[in-house]
Amino acid sequence: MAGADGTPHHAGHRDRLRARFTSAGGDALADYELLELFLFNAIPRRDVKPLAKELIAAFGDLGGVAAAPIERLTEIKGVSARVAADLKLLQAISARMAREGVIDKPVVSSWSALVNYCRTALQHERTEQFRVLFLDKKNRLIADEIMSRGTVDHAPVFPREVVKRALAHEASAIILVHNHPSGDPTPSHSDVVMTKKMAEAAQPFDIVLHDHLVIGRETTASFKQLGLI
Known part of the structure; x- marks a missing residue:
């Protein structure tokens, strides 16, 4: 759906969610909202809130989503191989950051x-x-x-x-x-x-x-x- 000016309703939602994140930080957002933010760039022209909620429901939490095998992720409608690869990148970044806290x-x-x-x-x-x-x-x-x-x-x-x-x-x-x-x-x-x-x-x-x-x-x-x- 679109507003009177032709702008998709989810576009305004994305701006509002980004503003909340910028002003209050990640702790103020639910897991599915953080996942939404991550998916904005991977899926730029669609409302990703339902997909984010479905992924959390399917895999338990953010860590479970990122750790899920690509073949399991792509079983979820709306998750392409590219989106699944982006989610695996999230896991790799998290692991690298955790490693930096202990190495040497x-x-x-x-x-x-x-x-x-x-x-x-x-x-x-x-x-x-x-x-x-x-x-x-x-x-x-x-x-x-x-x-x-x-x-x-x-x-x-x-x-x-x-x-x-x-x-x-x-x-x-x-x-x-x-x-x-x-x-x-x-x-x-x-x-x-x-x-x-x-x-x-x-x-x-x-x-x-x-x-x-x-x-x-x-x-x-x-x-x-x-x-x-």
Whole structure:
């Protein structure tokens, strides 16, 4: 629909939404409104509010939308391959910004940023992924590697392979990280057994296992805080 001057009604809505964002910031806007703002450039000639709301409903929240596979995104009517690629760009930018908050910084003084980085990378993954963070002698993050991808409830990992990579990086310590796609970060029995084997494999090489983080949908479990390390 258009106004008396032929201007689409959604054009005025876009101006008003941009003005709200400019004056009050992102905290004043709902998730779907922030997504609308992002979609304005990708879809310049259409009211994108219904699409933004549908995407949030389909994938849960902004992070879920950005993390969704391209093939899932394009199943939503109105999401072209180009729009889906733009949404994946949003995910990549978010991950890069989170990484910048921890790379080359001591993890002890930037622990919350480290957890945020891990959550950004893993909380919306639909299958289990096992990563290892490699730290230098000053406990600075020097590398983050995906060691294994698996099913919805299992990602096989071999302690000797992790130790091999740690030696290649000349790492003095490691932090294990994996996600539970179920959303519940409670460590499983197999998680506990594997972590114990990892610590035993690393010990002869003076590689310290600082922690094992399990990323859930809303919260994160720390083996160290739980007394499991």
